Amino acid sequence: MTLARGFSFRLALPLLLIVGCAENKESFSPGSGSITLTYWPAPNPEEIKLADTLVALWNKTHPSVQVRMQPIPVSQSTEEVLLAAIAAKTTPDVCSNIWPGALYEYTVAGGLIALNRFPDFDSLMNARIPSDLLKFFRKMGEPAYQIPWKTNPVMMVCNVALFEEAGIGKLPRTYSEYLQAGENIVRDRDGDGQIDVWLGERDIRPIWWQRLFDFYPFYIAASGGKTLFEGQEESMDRHAAAQVMGFFQECYERNYFPRTFFQGGDPFLLGVKATHFSGPWQVAAIKKFAPTMRYEVVPLPVPDGGLATVHTYGDFKNIAIFSTTQHPAEAWEFVKFLVSAEHDLLLLQIANQIPVRRDLLRNPLFEPFFQDNPEMVPFAEQATYTRGIDEVPDLKEIFDALSQEYEVCAVYGRKSPSEAADDMAKRTRMIMEWNQ
Amino acid sequence: MTVRRDQSSQKSGFGRTGHIFVFPYVVFFLLFAAYPLVFSLILVFHRWNIVTPMEWVGFKNFVRLLNDPLFAKAIGNTLLFLAVHIPLQIVVALLFALLLNTRIAARGAFRAIFFLPVVVSGVVVTILWQQVYAYDNGILNAIALSLGLPRVPWIIDPSMAMPSIALMATWKNVGIYIVLFLVGLQNIPKELYESASLDGADSIRRFFYITIPMLNPSMILVVVLSTIGGFSLFIEPYVMTGGGPMQSTLSAMLYIYNQAFYFGHMGYAATLGFVFAVMILAVVLLQKRLLEREAVVA
Numbered sequence: 001m002t003l004a005r006g007f008s009f010r011l012a013l014p015l016l017l018i019v020g021c022a023e024n025k026e027s028f029s030p031g032s033g034s035i036t037l038t039y040w041p042a043p044n045p046e047e048i049k050l051a052d053t054l055v056a057l058w059n060k061t062h063p064s065v066q067v068r069m070q071p072i073p074v075s076q077s078t079e080e081v082l083l084a085a086i087a088a089k090t091t092p093d094v095c096s097n098i099w100p101g102a103l104y105e106y107t108v109a110g111g112l113i114a115l116n117r118f119p120d121f122d123s124l125m126n127a128r129i130p131s132d133l134l135k136f137f138r139k140m141g142e143p144a145y146q147i148p149w150k151t152n153p154v155m156m157v158c159n160v161a162l163f164e165e166a167g168i169g170k171l172p173r174t175y176s177e178y179l180q181a182g183e184n185i186v187r188d189r190d191g192d193g194q195i196d197v198w199l200g201e202r203d204i205r206p207i208w209w210q211r212l213f214d215f216y217p218f219y220i221a222a223s224g225g226k227t228l229f230e231g232q233e234e235s236m237d238r239h240a241a242a243q244v245m246g247f248f249q250e251c252y253e254r255n256y257f258p259r260t261f262f263q264g265g266d267p268f269l270l271g272v273k274a275t276h277f278s279g280p281w282q283v284a285a286i287k288k289f290a291p292t293m294r295y296e297v298v299p300l301p302v303p304d305g306g307l308a309t310v311h312t313y314g315d316f317k318n319i320a321i322f323s324t325t326q327h328p329a330e331a332w333e334f335v336k337f338l339v340s341a342e343h344d345l346l347l348l349q350i351a352n353q354i355p356v357r358r359d360l361l362r363n364p365l366f367e368p369f370f371q372d373n374p375e376m377v378p379f380a381e382q383a384t385y386t387r388g389i390d391e392v393p394d395l396k397e398i399f400d401a402l403s404q405e406y407e408v409c410a411v412y413g414r415k416s417p418s419e420a421a422d423d424m425a426k427r428t429r430m431i432m433e434w435n436q
Numbered sequence: 437m438t439v440r441r442d443q444s445s446q447k448s449g450f451g452r453t454g455h456i457f458v459f460p461y462v463v464f465f466l467l468f469a470a471y472p473l474v475f476s477l478i479l480v481f482h483r484w485n486i487v488t489p490m491e492w493v494g495f496k497n498f499v500r501l502l503n504d505p506l507f508a509k510a511i512g513n514t515l516l517f518l519a520v521h522i523p524l525q526i527v528v529a530l531l532f533a534l535l536l537n538t539r540i541a542a543r544g545a546f547r548a549i550f551f552l553p554v555v556v557s558g559v560v561v562t563i564l565w566q567q568v569y570a571y572d573n574g575i576l577n578a579i580a581l582s583l584g585l586p587r588v589p590w591i592i593d594p595s596m597a598m599p600s601i602a603l604m605a606t607w608k609n610v611g612i613y614i615v616l617f618l619v620g621l622q623n624i625p626k627e628l629y630e631s632a633s634l635d636g637a638d639s640i641r642r643f644f645y646i647t648i649p650m651l652n653p654s655m656i657l658v659v660v661l662s663t664i665g666g667f668s669l670f671i672e673p674y675v676m677t678g679g680g681p682m683q684s685t686l687s688a689m690l691y692i693y694n695q696a697f698y699f700g701h702m703g704y705a706a707t708l709g710f711v712f713a714v715m716i717l718a719v720v721l722l723q724k725r726l727l728e729r730e731a732v733v734a
């Protein structure tokens with residue numbers, strides 16, 4: 001995740017050279033009159049395997065439109081590779097690893113084609129995307145550059161054994177319940193005077209994307225599903241932001257979270273941390289590195305009083321067609337092939353990731369998968385109630401400022417939560433103004 | 437006439453040959469020094485993120501700089517680093533240089549050992565020290581715990597993080613300054629010490645009245661080099677702390693890098709770079725003048 005989120009312009013110039021020299025629009029043609037599309041999936045082993053399978057299926061049934069799969073060139077992040085490729089005009093026809101937070105930069109650079117030019121785009125979106133999410137990805141009257149493909153809802157994974165050891169039968173759903181649990185869970189196990197079982201832990205370094213896995217999902221949950229912007233205007237819910245800041249401040253002040261980053265391995269997998277805020281990838285990590293751990297996945301805690309529906313950050317990865325394509329119609333057909341129900345099932349089976357589709361828990365096609373993998377059901381249920389990231393310029397800088405406010409207020413307690421929330425909003429507006 | 441023509445043709449022949457020899461460097465200089473410098477000067481008045489076309493913004497980048505509290509903070513942090521690093525570097529380097537200048541066993545081996553960190557990659561050294569400083573399972577805290585002391589928040593406490601980085605930077609770079617001081621020590625004429633001894637000067641007086649003044653050229657070099665090196669502090673906070681905690685290790689170079697390559701604000705980063713370069717120049721010239729004046733007074 002670290003590398004994938006290290007979204008930046010770092011090494012952009014060397015990358016320009018690399019991607020500039022890459023031959024993406026090769027003239028390979030298996031048959032007379034056939035065309036070739038280039039498809040870039042994410043470069044992790046599971047998604048490469050999935051892409052291999054999907055491309056083989058497509059190529060078998062579409063002899064006149066062949067697809068060549070090439071994992072996104074390995075770099076610090078997908079976003080920097082794609083930006084460099086846009087600058088060098090060496091983008092693929094289709095890419096399935098588009099992070100919505102980078103969409104603004106891609107579109108300003110003229111890198112993507114609007115998908116609503118295809119007559120069946122809206123019907124596909126309406127059929128696929130949960131209604132609660134549709135308005136975030138399809139604003140009528142505006143061009144749409146992406147089709148939501150998969151989501152990794154950030155939820156709370158709990159080490160059940162640590163809760164039981166502390167005599168807690170019910171997993172926490174509110175801030176008070178969570179902090180109450182901390183009183184019993186956090187302890188010095190070996191009597192050396194140092195705490196060695198924690199309630200939770202987060203990377204405290206002011207790295208902007210780390211806030212996508214603590215402050216931001218908690219903010220979405222506390223605000224009932226709001227994001228930070230409305231259109232291009234800052235619209236942060238100050239009250240919710242202050243509640244979240246106050247919650248994390250309590251966690252650190254009471255020593256339920258360590259003010260450090262662990263370097264001796266993942267503390268959750270090592271069994272020294274009771275809760276972990278994570279997406280479905282944590283299930284695969286537990287299976288691999290802590291197969292005996294008993295765990296449960298629940299929605300993120302919310303302010304006292306609770307909310308009927310708890311939203312969270314979805315960490316979406318979407319599909320887009322690049323403006324360098326010579327075959328937009330064929331590329332669109334391939335995109336529709338990727339997001340079909342059968343191939344969403346392959347996404348679940350091979351990559352263990354949640355497709356963004358409204359019938360995920362109703363369609364009989366997916367039933368056997370969820371019966372065999374019950375630990376994925378909470379993530380599938382949560383997928384309907386997720387939010388993405390706003391498509392605004394300077395998102396990294398805004399999250400960097402947010403990260404600094406979080407650090408000062410939540411981690412070190414040097415600022416009150418309401419002051420930090422106000423300063424966050426103020427700095428966001430300043431960044432937007434400066435860069436306009 | 438004939439002689440003059442011969443001389444002239446010989447001269448122009450040398451000129452042509454000289455130009456041919458100089459040509460590769462001139463090309464290199466124009467491409468990799470002059471062009472980037474001019475280009476970054478142009479950038480100062482533009483907004484550009486590499487991907488989209490440049491946009492003229494006039495003096496907007498300077499206005500932002502004047503109102504940017506983070507740049508001021510980054511400059512303050514860098515000066516704090518220098519305040520800890522330079523005196524520590526000089527004292528440690530001089531101490532070891534004096535020791536290595538005596539006739540001790542395995543002197544060559546010791547010199548090589550002290551120089552070893554200089555040739556190791558900065559990133560490798562920083563990752564290594566990250567383990568040394570780690571709060572939960574770091575070497576230093578393991579020692580502290582074994583002695584019954586509490587863990588020390590080396591790089592997670594805002595007031596300790598920058599001094600901890602300065603300590604690490606001293607460990608990494610001290611070898612090169614030991615060599616510089618050793619050269620200076622070996623150039624001090626022995627007769628001066630002999631004469632002072634005959635006049636009754638003890639070792640402390642000899643150190644302060646002969647060694648230190650005679651080391652002044654080395655001292656100027658060490659101070660100037662470590663100041664410039666200190667101003668370019670980047671790898672250590674980038675790898676170890678990301679500029680935290682609470683921006684206490686955000687160096688000016690790291691901030692410029694973040695603006696350029698993290699946020700894509702090439703124009704603003706170029707502005708910060710120019711202002712910072714002028715500041716470094718001013719500090720180094722001031723240092724040089726002060727040290728030279730002290731040398732004259734001494």
